[in-house]
Amino acid sequence: MEAAQPALFPVDQLVGPRGPEEVSRVRELAKACSSCRLHETRTHVVFGTGNTLRPRVAFVGEGPGANEDAEGEPFVGRSGQLLDKMIAAMGLKRKDVYICNVVCCRPPDNRRPQPDEVFACRGYLFAQLRAVQPEVIVALGMTATEVLLNKAKKAKSVREKWHNWEGIPLRATFHPAYLLREPTQKKAAWDDLKAVMLKLKIED
Ligand code: URA
Numbered sequence: 001m002e003a004a005q006p007a008l009f010p011v012d013q014l015v016g017p018r019g020p021e022e023v024s025r026v027r028e029l030a031k032a033c034s035s036c037r038l039h040e041t042r043t044h045v046v047f048g049t050g051n052t053l054r055p056r057v058a059f060v061g062e063g064p065g066a067n068e069d070a071e072g073e074p075f076v077g078r079s080g081q082l083l084d085k086m087i088a089a090m091g092l093k094r095k096d097v098y099i100c101n102v103v104c105c106r107p108p109d110n111r112r113p114q115p116d117e118v119f120a121c122r123g124y125l126f127a128q129l130r131a132v133q134p135e136v137i138v139a140l141g142m143t144a145t146e147v148l149l150n151k152a153k154k155a156k157s158v159r160e161k162w163h164n165w166e167g168i169p170l171r172a173t174f175h176p177a178y179l180l181r182e183p184t185q186k187k188a189a190w191d192d193l194k195a196v197m198l199k200l201k202i203e204d
Pocket of ligand 1 (some may be wrong): 061062063064065068073074075077078079080101177
């Protein structure tokens with residue numbers, strides 16, 4: 001007999017409840033999640049943090065690294081330090097924004113999350129975004145962009161234009177880890193963030 005599959009968090013369940021209480025409810029469900037293999041090797045479930053009540057921006061990364069897994073917070077390592085600088089350069093503070101990832105558990109050896117892991121976790125991501133209702137979503141890197149736009153696209157063709165996710169304006173930019181490897185792309189990333197600032201009516 002086949003082993004029973006763990007239940008996935010239902011992607012379509014959420015249309016109504018919004019705000020901090022809903023985020024807490026989903027966080028508790030995520031903390032107990034064993035829907036994919038990543039739960040076997042995680043130290044912490046790394047759930048989203050920040051402003052849960054209509055933040056100016058929700059930044060969506062790929063998945064926790066070693067530091068995030070150890071601390072249970074998204075973007076606390078080197079990529080996080082760069083993301084902090086990006087947020088500050090936009091004239092915002094961490095408390096103004098929401099920060100989360102496509103997958104809540106660390107993929108071993110910092111590999112990209114596999115399609116079934118993304119599929120298992122995307123309900124938590126969607127539920128967080130629906131609950132916090134950011135003014136703008138910024139997808140950091142291709143994993144977040146592909147999941148939120150529901151298609152595989154070339155980095156070149158997704159940047160420099162507005163998309164939308166469930167009616168929320170979405171901009172794609174480079175992942176901070178990529179920018180650490182390719183600092184020459186920082187100028188292009190800054191152009192992406194300036195487009196977000198313009199949308200949010202933040203003075204440059
Ligand atoms: N990279 C990510 O995509 N997310 C984190 O939380 C840290 C590094």
